Amino acid sequence: GQNIDQPTEMTATEGAIVQINCTYQTSGFNGLFWYQQHAGEAPTFLSYNVLDGLEEKGRFSSFLSRSKGYSYLLLKELQMKDSASYLCAVRERSGYSTLTFGKGTMLLVSP
Amino acid sequence: DTEVTQTPKHLVMGMTNKKSLKCEQHMGHRAMYWYKQKAKKPPELMFVYSYEKLSINESVPSRFSPECPNSSLLNLHLHALQPEDSALYLCASSQTPPGVSTDTQYFGPGTRLTVL
Numbered sequence: 027g028q029n030i031d032q033p034t035e036m037t038a039t040e041g042a043i044v045q046i047n048c049t050y051q052t053s054g055f056n057g058l059f060w061y062q063q064h065a066g067e068a069p070t071f072l073s074y075n076v077l078d079g080l081e082e083k084g085r086f087s088s089f090l091s092r093s094k095g096y097s098y099l100l101l102k103e104l105q106m107k108d109s110a111s112y113l114c115a116v117r118e119r120s121g122y123s124t125l126t127f128g129k130g131t132m133l134l135v136s137p
Numbered sequence: 138d139t140e141v142t143q144t145p146k147h148l149v150m151g152m153t154n155k156k157s158l159k160c161e162q163h164m165g166h167r168a169m170y171w172y173k174q175k176a177k178k179p180p181e182l183m184f185v186y187s188y189e190k191l192s193i194n195e196s197v198p199s200r201f202s203p204e205c206p207n208s209s210l211l212n213l214h215l216h217a218l219q220p221e222d223s224a225l226y227l228c229a230s231s232q233t234p235p236g237v238s239t240d241t242q243y244f245g246p247g248t249r250l251t252v253l
Contacts, residue, residue, distance in 0.1 A: 059241070068141075068227055068244035069180065113179055124170075124193060125242060127179030 028052045030128035032114050037134045038104055046099045046131045048114030059125065060088050060099045061113040069113055073099070101133075109135045140164075141245035143228050149251045152218060158248045160211040160228030169211040170242065171203060172227040180227055186211060218252045225249050 029051045038044040050058070057076040061069035073081055075090035075097060087100040099112055111132050115125040141162045150156050160169065168187050172180035185193035186205040200222075202214040211228055229242040 061244075066225075066249070068246045071241050071243060074241060115179075124182055124185060127181075129179050130177075 028116075028118065028126050030114055030116055030126060032112075032128040032131045034129070035132045035134070037136065040104055040106060040135055040137050042104050043100065043102050044104060044133065046101070046112050046114075046133065048097045048099070048128055050095050050097070050114070050116050050128075052116050052118045052126065054118040055092060055116060057117040058088075058090055058097050059115045059117070060086075060097075061115060061127075063111045063113060063130065065111075072112075104135050106135050106137070109133060141228055141230055141243055143226075143245035143248050145248055146246065147249045147251075149253065150215065150218065151253050152220075154218075155214070155216045157215065158213040158226055158228075158250075160213075160230075160245055161209055162230040162243075162245075163209055164230065164232070164243070165208075166230035166232050166243075167208060168231045168233065168240075169205065170229040170231075171201075171211070171213050172229065172244075174225045174227055174247070184213075215250075218250075220252050223250055223252045 031049045059074050060072040062072050063069040073088040075081055075088050080089045085102045090097045111130040113130045114128040117125055144159045170185050171183040173183055174180045182195050183197045184203045189205045200217050204212040225247045227247045228245040231240045231242045
């Protein structure tokens with residue numbers, strides 16, 4: 027079976043830092059992706075981890091611990107436009123790039 | 138350029154209609170995907186095409202019929218849909234399907250489908 031857990035909703039203030047956690051229990055693992063999705067729009071790729079450790083990309087960083095089945099997305103210097111749903115997705119199958127998505131975390135950034 | 142385009146943006150159809158959704162990418166990607174997304178839910182995989190051949194069908198009802206005419210185009214033919222099929226239909230593509238660990242899927246803007 028497969029299980030990907032994220033908090034349903036988080037709130038934060040403009041300029042702050044927020045960490046969105048994702049835990050997974052999947053039959054296979056071949057990488058973890060974070061996507062951002064604004065309401066009514068397509069998911070946009072943010073980051074990818076396949077090895078343990080931290081990947082940094084500007085204001086966004088993503089961390090992975092494969093032994094713990096755990097990842098987080100760190101957003102720094104929050105802006106109002108960061109209000110969106112953040113989807114954690116695991117690639118399970120070897121040989122194919124199929125993704126299994128978590129239910130997403132709705133982040134609300136307030137002034 | 139990481140653009141995937143989809144047409145139409147919005148579609149309203151009756152249960153007896155036949156319509157098609159279209160997806161196009163010019164990134165040279167060889168894998169293309171259809172997802173269905175209901176409100177406040179994550180995308181759910183429907184189909185995967187790998188090198189223009191259907192490689193994964195996630196037990197999707199036959200009223201949804203995918204087609205990949207060439208490496209840049211992906212269609213989803215719709216017939217006799219039900220109101221519960223109303224959703225955002227997302228197309229995605231990735232460079233190479235098998236065994237490429239850094240492969241990333243890029244999504245199109247989606248088609249918002251309403252079935253009356």
